[in-house]
Every structure is written in structure tokens, then in C-alpha cells.
Amino acid sequence: MWNREMETIPRPQLEKIQAERLRKTVERVYNNVPFYRRKLDAANIKPEDIQTVKDLERLPFTTKQDLRDNYPFGLFAVPREEVVRVHASSGTTGKMTVVGYTRNDIGTWSEVMARTLGCGNVTEKDIIQVAYGYGLFTGGLGAHYGAERVGAMVVPISGGNTKRQLQVMVDFNVTALACTPSYALYFTETAAEEGIDIRSLPLRVGFFGAEPWSHNMRKEIEEKMNIKAIDIYGLSEIIGPGVSSECLEQDGLHVWEDHFMVEIIDPNTGQVVPYGEKGELVFTCISKEALPLIRYRTRDISILYPDVCRCGRTHKRMNRVMGRTDDMLIIRGVNVFPSQIESVLLEIGETEPHYQLIVDREGNLDDLEIWVEVSEKIFSDEIKKMEELENKIKKEILSILGISARIKLVEPKTIARSEGKAKRVIDRRDVYTK
Numbered sequence: 090m091w092n093r094e095m096e097t098i099p100r101p102q103l104e105k106i107q108a109e110r111l112r113k114t115v116e117r118v119y120n121n122v123p124f125y126r127r128k129l130d131a132a133n134i135k136p137e138d139i140q141t142v143k144d145l146e147r148l149p150f151t152t153k154q155d156l157r158d159n160y161p162f163g164l165f166a167v168p169r170e171e172v173v174r175v176h177a178s179s180g181t182t183g184k185m186t187v188v189g190y191t192r193n194d195i196g197t198w199s200e201v202m203a204r205t206l207g208c209g210n211v212t213e214k215d216i217i218q219v220a221y222g223y224g225l226f227t228g229g230l231g232a233h234y235g236a237e238r239v240g241a242m243v244v245p246i247s248g249g250n251t252k253r254q255l256q257v258m259v260d261f262n263v264t265a266l267a268c269t270p271s272y273a274l275y276f277t278e279t280a281a282e283e284g285i286d287i288r289s290l291p292l293r294v295g296f297f298g299a300e301p302w303s304h305n306m307r308k309e310i311e312e313k314m315n316i317k318a319i320d321i322y323g324l325s326e327i328i329g330p331g332v333s334s335e336c337l338e339q340d341g342l343h344v345w346e347d348h349f350m351v352e353i354i355d356p357n358t359g360q361v362v363p364y365g366e367k368g369e370l371v372f373t374c375i376s377k378e379a380l381p382l383i384r385y386r387t388r389d390i391s392i393l394y395p396d397v398c399r400c401g402r403t404h405k406r407m408n409r410v411m412g413r414t415d416d417m418l419i420i421r422g423v424n425v426f427p428s429q430i431e432s433v434l435l436e437i438g439e440t441e442p443h444y445q446l447i448v449d450r451e452g453n454l455d456d457l458e459i460w461v462e463v464s465e466k467i468f469s470d471e472i473k474k475m476e477e478l479e480n481k482i483k484k485e486i487l488s489i490l491g492i493s494a495r496i497k498l499v500e501p502k503t504i505a506r507s508e509g510k511a512k513r514v515i516d517r518r519d520v521y522t523k
């Protein structure tokens with residue numbers, strides 16, 4: 090364990106730390122973030138009303154829309170000069186969700202990622218290949234700082250160029266891998282093509298997350314790589330990766346509760362549900378300086394288990410993510426909201442407002458096809474014009490969302506109409522089911 094004392098701390102002591110940090114956080118956001126002052130005033134709550142962990146339930150929620158309304162830095166609780174890093178993730182439409190970190194926040198992030206890597210016994214003896222993307226996405230740098238904190242040797246290779254990745258893995262004697270689970274499967278496929286036997290390499294553990302994956306996928310990765318595959322969870326708004334992690338028991342993900350308080354609510358009523366019941370994950374940052382979000386609604390569906398784990402860690406465990414309460418998709422590691430695609434189509438303006446996304450897995454890679462209805466006139470135009478329009482949409486989606494899609498222009502009324510909500514997405518991947 091990276092931090093045995095904190096990871097196995099008895100519950101009453103942990104709750105004492107939480108209460109103290111929560112109280113301070115509420116006081117700070119009340120004084121420094123106009124948005125929270127307004128919200129707390131409207132709910133008739135004063136910072137001094139928050140004294141125990143139970144008081145958390147009284148606080149109002151924060152949503153992605155709130156971040157959007159205060160784009161880009163409006164929810165920061167420190168002066169701009171104290172922010173040393175920003176990252177960003179997808180917004181629901183045009184604008185990204187921007188998150189910030191002070192120097193201490195980077196320290197906290199390194200600590201929770203060090204614990205995460207410690208869950209797979211990574212130490213200074215290890216060589217870790219970080220194949221999450223480096224950049225605005227939190228995956229690469231998050232894993233990187235955690236790995237440096239534990240003293241492992243980091244190979245900051247980022248995503249892509251799989252043949253080179255494999256060569257590095259073999260030549261450097263890499264022992265740990267961090268990437269999305271689908272990329273891990275793609276590794277195995279490419280290795281087979283290249284005649285490389287990953288099973289016989291020193292690689293022993295993988296830290297996979299940033300997208301949902303099934304139990305079957307885990308079995309496949311573990312078998313084909315001969316490693317332990319650990320599920321790691323997080324989201325940019327809270328810190329990035331390092332919010333929770335499985336240990337080697339692989340029986341739920343420990344939430345690092347001295348930094349992030351966790352609740353499960355009924356997404357319809359907003360009420361906290363009892364342990365063991367399914368609902369929406371809500372996190373409160375109690376140690377962050379730049380962006381301490383209060384009761385942030387993740388839209389991820391899970392279950393909480395409060396009992397001490399066989400590994401000895403006392404921090405509550407969450408079930409692997411079981412679904413979403415909204416229509417966000419994660420395609421090749423990129424968060425995609427159908428509404429973003431809709432904005433692109435509206436912007437281009439040459440199509441009808443009827444479209445459908447078809448997501449599938451070709452081999453081990455996610456594949457996105459977008460069907461878009463065009464008017465009779467465009468449809469009967471020359472092929473060249475149609476191709477031009479297809480390319481334009483494809484290019485725009487690549488530049489705005491960062492993913493490539495196949496575009497299929499179809500005749501009016503091809504896409505099935507629905508009487509209620511339009512069915513915008515057909516996802517054939519089945520990632521949440523097992």
C-alpha cells in the first residue's frame with residue numbers, strides 16, 4: 090500500500106477528517122465562488138451549518154451545466170495566478186468543461202494516483218508504460234505524476250502507434266501498463282499480428298479505465314496478457330483518474346474518501362439511497378483548492394459498499410460503473426454527447442435534423458457510423474456533391490470532437506421516427522451489461 094495509514098484508517102477517524110475538510114471547503118467556496126454563495130444563500134445554508142459528514146446531504150448539487158454556465162474559470166475558488174494547470178473534457182455541446190489545479194492540487198492528485206498504482210503493488214522497481222493520452226485529457230498526466238510519486242520509471246508514450254508501443258514494451262521490460270481497456274485489447278490483437286507473445290513478457294499489471302468495460306473484457310485482457318487487470322475510475326471535474334481504484338481483490342473500487350466524499354442518489358428525486366442500492370454517483374471534493382466541487386452529479390450509475398475490504402482498506406467501495414443516466418457515450422476513450430454531433434450538423438446546415446449514431450466494435454476498436462438525413466434535392470444531386478458533404482461533416486466532427494466517424498447520408502424518412510424521445514444512439518457494444 091502506498092499510504093497504509095490513511096488507506097486503512099478506522100472509519101470514525103476518517104469521518105472526523107472528512108467533517109473538518111468539508112466544513113472548511115464549504116466555507117471557502119462560500120467566500121470565494123459567487124456561484125456557490127448564491128446557491129447556498131438560496132438554500133438558506135450558512136457555512137457554519139455544516140459540521141458533520143451527515144450535513145453533506147443538505148448541500149445543493151453541482152452539474153456539468155453549472156460548469157458550462159461558468160465557462161471557463163468561473164467556478165475556480167482561488168485567484169487565477171494560483172492555478173498552475175488546466176485540463177478539459179467534453180461538454181454536452183460546443184464548449185468544453187475546463188478544470189483547474191493549484192500546485193497543492195497536483196500534489197493531491199499525485200497522492201491519489203500513487204495509491205491507485207499501489208493497489209497493483211507498483212513501486213520503484215517497476216517500469217510503467219503510460220499509454221493514456223497526454224494533453225487536455227487527464228489520463229496521461231494523471232497516471233504520470235502518480236507513477237513518479239511512487240518512484241516507478243515512467244515511459245510517457247501517450248496513445249497511438251501501437252507497433253512502437255509493443256516494441257517499447259518488449260525492449261524496456263515494461264512491468265505495468267496504463268491505458269483504456271479497449272486499447273489494451275487492441276495491443277493484444279496487434280501483438281498477435283506481429284508475432285509477439287505478450288504473455289511471456291515481464292508485464293504483470295494494468296490500470297485500465299476512462300471508459301466502461303465488462304467483466305468478460307477483463308477476463309480476456311487478463312488471459313491474453315497474463316496480467317492482473319485493475320479497474321480505475323475518475324472524472325476531470327473531480328480530479329481526473331485517481332478518484333477510485335480496485336485493489337488486487339478486484340471486488341469494487343476504493344474511493345479515496347479523505348479527498349472525495351461519495352454518495353449514491355436516486356437520479357429522479359435527488360435523495361441519497363441506502364448502501365447496496367443502485368443510483369447515481371455524487372462526489373464532493375474536500376481537499377481541492379482550485380476547483381472544489383460540491384455534490385457533483387456524475388451521471389454514472391453504481392452501487393456503494395461500506396464494509397472493510399479483504400485487503401484491509403477501509404475506504405468505501407463502489408461497484409464498477411454500470412451505466413449512465415444521460416446519453417454520453419465513450420468512443421475510443423473520447424466522451425461524446427449526441428448533442429455535440431447535433432450542433433455540428435446544425436452548424437453545417439445542409440442536413441435535416443434527423444440523425445442516428447451507430448456504435449459498434451470492429452475487432453477491438455470502437456467504430457462510429459453517423460446516419461444523417463438530407464433533403465430529397467441533395468440526395469438526388471450528383472455523387473460528387475454528396476461526397477463533399479460527407480467529407481465536410483466528417484472533418485468537422487474530427488476537428489471538434491476529436492474522433493473519426495463514417496458518415497452515411499440517407500434519404501428523408503430513412504431513420505425510424507419515434508413517438509417519444511428520438512432514438513439517437515444504437516450502441517451494439519454491450520459494455521455495461523456484464
Ligand code: DLL
Binds near residue numbers: 389419
Ligand atoms: O476519463 C479520467 C480517467 C482517466 C479515468 C484515465 C480513468 C483512467 P473524463 O474524460 O472526464 O475523465 O471522463 C469521465 O469517464 O464520468 C465515466 O463515465 C467514465 N469513466 C472513467 N473511468 C471509468 C471506469 C476520465 N473505470 C467519465 N469505468 C466518467 C467506467 C469510466 N467508466
